[in-house]
Amino acid sequence: MHLTLPEFLAHAIALEREAAERYLELADMMESYRNDEVATLFREMVRFSRLHHDEIVERAQGIALPQLRSWQYRWRHPPEAGGDEAFDRGLSAYDALRYARENEFRAQAWYGSVRIAASDPELRRLAATFAAEEATHVQALDDWLARTPRPSVAWQIDPYHED
Numbered sequence: 782m783h784l785t786l787p788e789f790l791a792h793a794i795a796l797e798r799e800a801a802e803r804y805l806e807l808a809d810m811m812e813s814y815r816n817d818e819v820a821t822l823f824r825e826m827v828r829f830s831r832l833h834h835d836e837i838v839e840r841a842q843g844i845a846l847p848q849l850r851s852w853q854y855r856w857r858h859p860p861e862a863g864g865d866e867a868f869d870r871g872l873s874a875y876d877a878l879r880y881a882r883e884n885e886f887r888a889q890a891w892y893g894s895v896r897i898a899a900s901d902p903e904l905r906r907l908a909a910t911f912a913a914e915e916a917t918h919v920q921a922l923d924d925w926l927a928r929t930p931r932p933s934v935a936w937q938i939d940p941y942h943e944d
């Protein structure tokens with residue numbers, strides 16, 4: 782994906798803002814289920830996303846940023862979780878972690894593809910840094926998924942299983 786630095790910064794800012802908003806929703810949801818452990822994790826992710834957002838905004842000072850369309854940065858539900866209707870019912874902690882994990886992975890893959898295509902060294906450096914950061918988020922969520930019980934009925938067919 783070949784982007785200019787302003788396009789990249791606009792996208793990164795939107796991704797972090799989106800992540801903070803989704804994690805806040807997930808944290809509130811987990812809190813309402815009295816799942817304080819996972820709620821705490823999601824609140825930490827809100828904090829990291831906001832910090833990162835503010836750093837990128839700072840980096841973008843004085844640069845005119847393009848407008849983006851929401852489909853370019855919105856989080857998506859895994860198809861088996863019911864698409865955009867998924868939040869109408871309660872998500873289990875496992876499903877919530879899975880949802881976050883898939884979207885962190887999309888962000889990581891996106892930064893990685895920008896890095897590969899970038900000819901500007903500064904853009905390549907930023908994309909590599911952000912991809913590495915998203916990789917640590919994916920790993921953190923994978924660690925939680927490994928110790929979170931799966932819901933009994935769902936996930937028998939698992940299109941995301943990677944090994």
Ligand code: ZN
Pocket residue numbers: 800885888914915918
């Ligand atoms: Zn992330």
